[in-house]
C-alpha cells in the first residue's frame with residue numbers, strides 16, 4: 001500500500017487530483033499540502049472527500065498539512081503548486097515565478113522523502129521537471145512531469161471521434177514540449193492496431209486542424225471556465241496508478257533524456273517512457289520525416305527556457 005502526497009492541494013487541479021487518486025486501490029494514505037493560512041480550506045477538503053469515500057466505499061487515510069516535510073514516507077509526491085496562466089499568457093510566462101516555488105519544494109522533498117517519485121504538474125511543466133530534478137538531487141528516474149500525456153489524450157479523443165471508434169482503439173502520441181512546439185507522432189498512431197496512414201480515410205484527416213485544437217485546448221478551457229481540471233486530474237491518476245500498480249505502461253511524460261531519441265539529450269521533455277514502481281524510463285525510439293526536425297526544434301526551445309530559468313534562479317537564491 002502507498003502514501004501519496006499532493007502539493008498545491010488547495011488549487012483547482014490539486015483538489016480534483018485528490019479525488020481521482022483516492023480511487024486507486026493501492027493508495028492507503030493521502031496527504032494534502034497547502035500553504036499556511038489555508039488550513040480551513042484543507043480541513044474542508046478532507047471532510048468533503050471523506051464523505052465521498054464513505055459514499056463510494058473507499059478506504060484511504062486522509063490528512064492535511066501546511067508543512068511540505070510531512071511528505072516524508074511518501075511513495076509518490078505530486079506538485080501542482082504554483083500559478084496557472086491567465087487567458088492570453090503562454091505557459092512559459094510562468095517559468096520564473098513557478099521555478100522559485102518548485103526549487104524550494106524540491107529541496108525539501110529531496111531531504112525528507114529521498115526515495116519518493118516526484119511528479120510535476122506545475123507549468124511550464126518541462127522546465128519545472130528540470131528544476132525539480134536539479135534541486136531535489138534525485139535520480140532522473142525519480143522525477144517526471146505530466147508532459148505531453150494530456151496532449152496525447154486530447155489528440156486521441158479527436159481521432160476517435162473522427163473515425164467514430166472507441167477511444168481504446170486509438171493509440172497515438174504527442175512528444176516534445178507541453179506547449180506550442182509539441183510534435184504529433186502520426187508514425188506511431190494506430191487505430192484498431194492498424195497504422196493510421198494505411199487506412200483509406202487517412203488522406204481526408206484534418207490533421208493540422210486537430211493539432212491546432214490540441215495546442216489551444218488549455219487556453220480555450222481556461223477562457224471558458226477558468227481552469228483545466230478534469231483532463232489533468234484523470235491524467236494524473238492514470239500515471240499514479242501506473243506507478244503504484246507497477247504496470248510498465250509506456251506513457252508520454254516529461255522525463256530527462258540523454259540520447260534516447262536520435263542522440264538528442266540533456267533535457268527534460270515529453271517522450272514515451274516505461275513507467276513502474278521504480279520510476280520513469282525513457283524508451284529509445286526512431287522518428288520519421290518531419291518529426292525529427294520538429295522534435296529538435298522543441299528540444300531547442302525547452303533547453304533555452306530551462307537555461308534562462310536556471311540562471312535566474314541561481315542569481316535569485
Ligand SMILES: NC(=O)c1ccc[n+]([C@@H]2O[C@H](COP(=O)([O-])OP(=O)(O)OC[C@H]3O[C@@H](n4cnc5c(N)ncnc54)[C@H](O)[C@@H]3O)[C@@H](O)[C@H]2O)c1
Pocket residue numbers: 007008009010011012013014034035080081082083084085094098101120121122123124125146147150178227228229232
Ligand atoms: N501540466 C499540465 O498538463 C497542467 C494541467 C493543468 C494545470 N497545470 C498547472 O498546474 C498549476 C496549478 O494549476 P491550478 O489550476 O490548480 O491553479 P490554482 O491557482 O487553482 O492552484 C494553485 C495552487 O498552488 C498553490 N500556490 C500558489 N503559489 C504558491 C507558492 N508561492 N507556494 C506554494 N504554493 C503556492 C496555491 O495555494 C494552490 O494550491 C499551474 O501551474 C497550472 O498551469 C498543468
Ligand SMILES: O=C(O)C[C@H](O)C(=O)O
Pocket residue numbers: 084085091123150217218219222228231232
Ligand atoms: O493550458 C494550461 O495552462 C493548463 C494545462 O497545461 C493544460 O494543458 O490543460
